[in-house]
Amino acid sequence: MVKYRTATPNEREECIDLANYAFRLDFETLMPKAYNKNVDSSAMHKVAVDEKGRLRAQVAVFPEPLTVCDYTLRTGYLGTVSVHPRARGEGHMKALMDMWLEELRNTCDMVVLYGQRQRYEYFGFTLGGVKFKYFVGEANVRHGLRHVNDTGISFSPLFEIEGAEAFAHSMNTSRLAYIERNLQQLPLIFNSLHQKALGVLDKGKLIGYLIVNEAGDEISEFAVANADDIARTIKAYRGYSRAERITIVTPEYDISLNTALGSIADDYVIENSDMYHILDFANVLEAYLTLKLKTTGIVQGEFSAVMDGQPVTARVDADGVTVERSAKPDAVVLNKQQAQALLLTQHSRYMAVDVPTGWFPLPLFWYKIDKY
Incomplete structure (x- = not known):
């Protein structure tokens, strides 16, 4: 019987060994901020453990507080997605990904990762941003x-x-x-x-x-x-x-x-810069619209939508950016994939959604050393 849980401190080396074996890499030198000998990152890992106590799979999330124009966003970078070769096809990755995303739903504004597009689209991630x-x-x-x-x-x-x-x-x-x-x-x-x-x-x-x-x-x-x-x-x-x-x-x-x-x-x-899974659309929209207004500039206007069940109305005027957690009666309704495609990708220009010119994609970007 496989158990899914948070790794314990005494499993630190096992987490590193599994990652090294799965990727044929040395994670202690590849990612010293998480796996240096003086760093205990065990609590960042959700693991699948079999009845013999062996790690069969793991998924980690590196916490990354993000400041955008004085807005604080709670973000995490997801990585070290590792499955032991003899445990592949047993559903461990899906179980651990679902476990993490459920836990982060009420404590995080956005989860970020870099990986194969279709693989992570199944978990609600969208390839986007601007680099x-x-x-x-x-x-x-x-x-x-x-x-x-x-x-x-x-x-x-x-x-x-x-x-x-x-x-x-x-x-x-x-x-x-x-x-x-x-x-x-x-x-x-x-x-x-x-x-x-x-x-x-x-x-x-x-x-x-x-x-x-x-x-x-x-x-x-x-x-x-x-x-x-x-x-x-x-x-x-x-x-x-x-x-x-x-x-x-x-x-x-x-x-x-x-x-x-x-x-x-x-x-x-x-x-594209990374793959993104937005958990709080209002917070992300307000922060990055403000960033865009203060840098490259955007036109004044208003946009209202229900994004993955979250009502949002954004306005840009002479006073700046405001975002309300409500939507107009005639607001467009978008599922998660549609909402993220609109906010994060160059393909937003081809979507049949009435949005002020130039608002999207939002300029999300991660420097390489901040990736995980």
Whole structure:
């Protein structure tokens, strides 16, 4: 008889071993913020345990408090979905996913994950959000930044620089949208998914940081204190990395970075960022409409709907964004899949729903080191 429950502290290593075996990876180095030897993440795991006490499957949720324009959203990133090869096809993943989503229903605004689309659509997740990827080559820098003076810019491992933790924490919380990052755990967080943190220095003074992949040709997070230093940093990093072409990932709402990259990049693409399962539509809608209004801008208007049984009316006017937990008598009724497709995807423009132009998709975005 298989039991489904929360893992206990003495099962920490068994959870890691199961994940390593299922994925053929080393989760202690892949995800040190959750599986470092000094971190007990057992309570994040729901597990399937057989009559012999062996772990047959597990699903974990990493809690991630999210701030968007002074709104606090309760979110969690779901991952480490692991089933022992000899227990596949027995329904454990479905049981554990359902168990987690039921528990989070009244304690969370949104659950996030990254995975195969159809697999997780069965559990109410929608592939969406907005991620920009720019491609910057040698010629872009040589011609587009020819008048930019990058003298004095250098790079060093971030956490070898005095005061780096406090600086990086302050840079994160100064954003309009950010996942809460524990100050003491920043070195572990910044190494998630084999990323590497580089401090950006100007004549020895720390002015920013870059999160890059092992090859050094992709920047998954670009943070400088002064927007005037963006172009200088791009030019200097191109020379530092010696990569033929650099990919730089940005959220839609980072206006300064998108402006700088858009003026020189060879090309760019807009991609989905993650998969999302919205539990409180009013909270998510109010926070991200406000973010969009304050950054890229949206037209004034009103939208009313019943989304997955939740009545919502959103208004944008000269005073800003307001969202009420009620709907007009003639409001459109959308099931969960339809509501999330409208709010989160580029395909919202093709839906037969009357919405003010440009409101959707909402600019949901997760930096790579905040994923789990």
